[in-house]
Structure formats: structure tokens, C-alpha cells
Amino acid sequence: MGRRDDKYRLFSVEDLLTNEQIEAGKATASGERIGRRADLDSAEMYLSKEDHLLVRGVWPHSAKKSWMVSRIVDVVGRAMTGKWPQLGYIELYSGPGRLLDQSTGIELPGSPVEALRVRAPFDRYVFCDFDPDCVHALRERADREDVGSRADVRQGDAKGLSHLEQVAREFGRGTLVIAYLDPARPQDMTWATVEVLARQLPNVDLIINLPVNSLQRAISGPHSRDAEARAAGAFLGHRDPRQLMQWDRTHSHNVMGTIRAIRDFYDEKLKSLGFVQPGRRVVDYPRGVPYYDLLYASRHRLGVELWDRANPPDLPEPSLLDMGWTTGS
Numbered sequence: 129m130g131r132r133d134d135k136y137r138l139f140s141v142e143d144l145l146t147n148e149q150i151e152a153g154k155a156t157a158s159g160e161r162i163g164r165r166a167d168l169d170s171a172e173m174y175l176s177k178e179d180h181l182l183v184r185g186v187w188p189h190s191a192k193k194s195w196m197v198s199r200i201v202d203v204v205g206r207a208m209t210g211k212w213p214q215l216g217y218i219e220l221y222s223g224p225g226r227l228l229d230q231s232t233g234i235e236l237p238g239s240p241v242e243a244l245r246v247r248a249p250f251d252r253y254v255f256c257d258f259d260p261d262c263v264h265a266l267r268e269r270a271d272r273e274d275v276g277s278r279a280d281v282r283q284g285d286a287k288g289l290s291h292l293e294q295v296a297r298e299f300g301r302g303t304l305v306i307a308y309l310d311p312a313r314p315q316d317m318t319w320a321t322v323e324v325l326a327r328q329l330p331n332v333d334l335i336i337n338l339p340v341n342s343l344q345r346a347i348s349g350p351h352s353r354d355a356e357a358r359a360a361g362a363f364l365g366h367r368d369p370r371q372l373m374q375w376d377r378t379h380s381h382n383v384m385g386t387i388r389a390i391r392d393f394y395d396e397k398l399k400s401l402g403f404v405q406p407g408r409r410v411v412d413y414p415r416g417v418p419y420y421d422l423l424y425a426s427r428h429r430l431g432v433e434l435w436d437r438a439n440p441p442d443l444p445e446p447s448l449l450d451m452g453w454t455t456g457s
């Protein structure tokens with residue numbers, strides 16, 4: 129795919145970051161910005177300076193999320209190779225396979241590419257995104273990886289039940305599957321997505337981005353924004369998610385209490401599908417404010433133990449090398 133200037137306006141780095149962000153991050157973003165795209169999820173998208181394919185702009189907390197995911201995928205691959213007839217890996221929100229840290233301008237591998245690079249690669253990978261440009265970019269990038277021939281990259285809506293069933297059918301019931309669900313916003317996923325995977329794949333472990341902050345805001349927002357509350361309800365599988373709001377003695381909204389209620393509710397939903405208490409790491413942004421939780425749901429305690437081993441609570445902040453950055457890559 130060539131440059132997409134024909135389709136998207138190009139911006140300079142100065143357009144993309146506020147002065148504050150540039151000051152704070154000493155931004156030297158290298159990719160060419162192609163702007164926000166409503167059909168995606170309002171993320172800033174760029175063209176990579178390396179391969180001129182689509183790159184997803186992220187802030188450091190998202191890069192850390194990818195890193196934590198790659199650590200658990202690596203640990204499970206190593207621990208489970210030879211113990212199951214087949215190991216499978218699914219991403220339903222794969223993105224283009226490359227991220228641009230907007231605070232530094234450094235490009236990093238996205239979660240699908242990280243998953244292909246683990247020390248004991250899985251037997252089969254299925255990566256999906258509903259955006260054709262992301263699919264195209266990831267397909268090209270997967271092809272360049274050593275185990276790229278094990279990857280099937282395709283377009284599909286993670287809220288489409290027939291798409292989900294089709295993906296799940298491709299893995300035998302005896303396959304240990306890890307499925308990573310990384311919707312950026314509540315409206316991008318529904319509880320049915322989780323339910324279908326859990327029911328069709330008896331040996332699935334789920335890594336889920338639970339966007340607690342957006343869910344809390346959607347639930348507690350004004351009634352004029354009912355659509356957001358409905359999307360939060362669909363995400364959580366809750367008919368009336370405003371019931372999760374918590375109040376303090378002076379009848380003010382207790383934000384942390386609501387976030388805790390969202391977590392408890394979601395954990396119970398997962399348990400109703402046979403999962404044990406999920407492993408959880410909270411990603412703060414800004415510091416001290418829960419932004420989203422990364423959950424590891426398994427039907428076996430060992431799965432959660434592996435998660436804790438891969439991502440202990442006192443895990444230090446990742447370095448660039450931890451996150452897969454190599455000069456010239």
C-alpha cells in the first residue's frame with residue numbers, strides 16, 4: 129500500500145501535540161499524522177516512517193498494556209507448549225500491528241506482532257479488526273515475522289456473532305486458546321462477545337481491557353447522554369448499569385465506589401461462565417486515577433498464577449527495550 133495522502137490530510141507533529149504535550153514528552157514524533165478516523169475509534173493514526181503503513185498513536189500507558197500482554201503470552205507459550213494438542217491465539221481488536229508513542233515519537237510493535245515474537249510461538253494465530261487499513265497493515269507486518277505463516281489476518285466485527293462463531297470454530301475443542309480483547313471504548317464491545325468465545329471454546333483464557341474510567345463516566349453521565357450508558361450496559365451485560373453508581377453520605381457520587389462496583393459486577397459475570405476470580409492489573413492515567421483494568425480470566429487457577437508470575441503487582445515500568453523497540457526496527 130502506498131502513501132495515503134490521497135485519502136487523509138497530512139499534519140506535522142506540531143499540529144498533533146499541544147505545546148504542553150510537546151514540552152512534557154519532548155515529542156519528536158516521526159510518523160506522518162493522518163488524523164482521527166471516526167470509523168476507527170477516534171485514535172490518532174499515522175504512517176510509519178519505517179514501512180509507510182498505518183501506525184496507531186498511543187500514550188505510554190497503552191504501550192505498557194501491550195507489554196503486559198506480551199509477557200503473559202510469552203509465559204503461557206513456554207509453560208504450555210507440548211502439554212496441549214494445539215496452542216491458539218486470537219485478537220479480535222488487533223489494530224495495525226505497530227504503535228507510535230506520541231510522547232516520544234518512537235514506534236513500537238503492537239500486541240499482534242509481540243504475540244508472534246514470543247519465545248515459544250503458538251501453533252495458530254487469528255487476528256481481526258474491522259478496519260480494512262489496519263488489516264492490510266497487519267497482514268504485511270505479520271508476513272515479515274518468522275512465524276508469520278501461522279497467522280491469519282482478516283477483517284471482522286467483534287460484535288458480529290457469526291464472525292465470532294466462525295473464528296471460534298477454527299480451533300479444535302482440545303486447543304488451549306488465548307483471546308485478547310482490546311476495545312478502546314465501551315461501545316466497541318458487548319458482553320455477547322465474551323459469552324460466545326467462552327461458550328464455544330472450552331479451553332479459552334481471556335485477556336480483557338476493561339475500560340473502567342470510560343464505563344464509570346458513561347454510567348454517571350447526564351441523562352442526555354443515555355446512549356453512552358446503554359453502550360456501557362451492553363459492554364457489561366447489565367440491563368440498568370446506573371444501578372452500579374455508588375453514593376457517599378452527602379449524596380455525592382462516589383467515583384471510586386462506582387469503579388469498584390463495575391469491577392465486582394464484571395468479575396461475577398465472568399465467574400458465571402466458569403472462570404475463576406480473574407487476575408487484574410490496574411493501569412492508571414494520570415497517575416493515581418484508574419484508567420482501565422487489564423484482566424486475565426481463566427477457568428484454571430494455574431492460568432491466573434501464570435498471569436501473576438508474568439505481571440507481578442510490583443512490576444517496574446517497562447524500558448523501551450522491554451517494549452520491543454530496536455534501533456532501525
Ligand SMILES: C[S@@+](CC[C@H](N)C(=O)[O-])C[C@H]1O[C@@H](n2cnc3c(N)ncnc32)[C@H](O)[C@@H]1O
Pocket residue numbers: 167168169184194220221222223224225226227237238239240256257258259262284285286287310311312316317
Ligand atoms: C486499542 S486498538 C488495538 C491495539 C492493539 N491491541 C495493540 O496493542 O497493538 C483497537 C482496535 O479495535 C478496532 N475495533 C474497534 N471496534 C471494533 C469492532 N467492533 N470489531 C473489530 N475491531 C474493532 C479498531 O479499529 C482498532 O484498530
